[in-house]
Amino acid sequence: METFKTNHRHFIIYKPYGYLSQFYSNSKQQKSKNFLGELHDFPEGIMAIGRLDEKSEGLLLLTTDGKMSDFVNSQKVEKEYYAQVDGAISEDAIKQLKTGVEIGFEGRKYKTKPCKAFKLEVIPDLPLRKQKIRDDRHGPTSWVSVTLNEGKFRQVRKMTSAVGFPTLRLVRVRVGKTVTGNMKTGDVVEVQDFCVRD
Template structure:
């Protein structure tokens, strides 16, 4: 089966089993026997990969295969060179030290959909956008990284996984498309 690219909406759970009062993947994907290859927190949005191939799912999600993942992050505050340097270097988060990564300040993406509910806007408190590319993915890692450098995350959206990107596969939240898995870098 081809791989499923899915744009997970904000507050949707990364599971198919229902939870009262919460939307899950089952509310968007009526494809039998597929499973997510990696997760996003309910308060994160963006690109997910799903497949019915257990070996492929493991390869995509396993850290040894190092599929780069890029996150677009709206942070509370103004990004400066020192914060970017700290994000890029190994960063001690208490229970682990991050691997070096790529972090660059960006303009708010023109193609980005509005979030529902919207991010609060305060005239006296500016926000900034950062693109962070990781080859690891610990629980709430990006949020913890930005907080550690004094820039709390307001909005977090995964824009790409390996060769797959919402820039080249434009999907609105809740939409999905099937693609061929051969574009993934993971080995046999």
């Protein structure tokens, strides 16, 4: 079991929709944006381990330990996402997600690595999102779990689009053995250590 316990400080947060995975901005163009620093008085040197894009929600690990950040960002640690997709996702689409699909990354075509994916038969019990998701009057939606060891920019969104089911809502629910559990949007929990790998 890979556990990190140091004199560094570690936090688990539930990133809200509409927040950037950074703490402040020097850019005038981003003055109207929301940043993680608004959620808590974090210590100097804090960094997000990986990122969630502005429209994505859920589990984000923060640390002052660069070595631990590098380890979690490596391909040794699983990250699980729940994606609400447009349409009733097919078994064929799930199979494609599992085996790998071609997406765009840094201006090139990239074949994603095999991953775990399955349809969620029950709508997951997640915190309500402030911005409304379109309802079923505009057609059916479905939920899928996708677990990756890699983490290219907007990867899950690109993967579901590649198989014909664009993502409407994306929530990261697990990193290694760390889960959101009963956390609510915007929650910040300081922890003594992270357990991220068996």
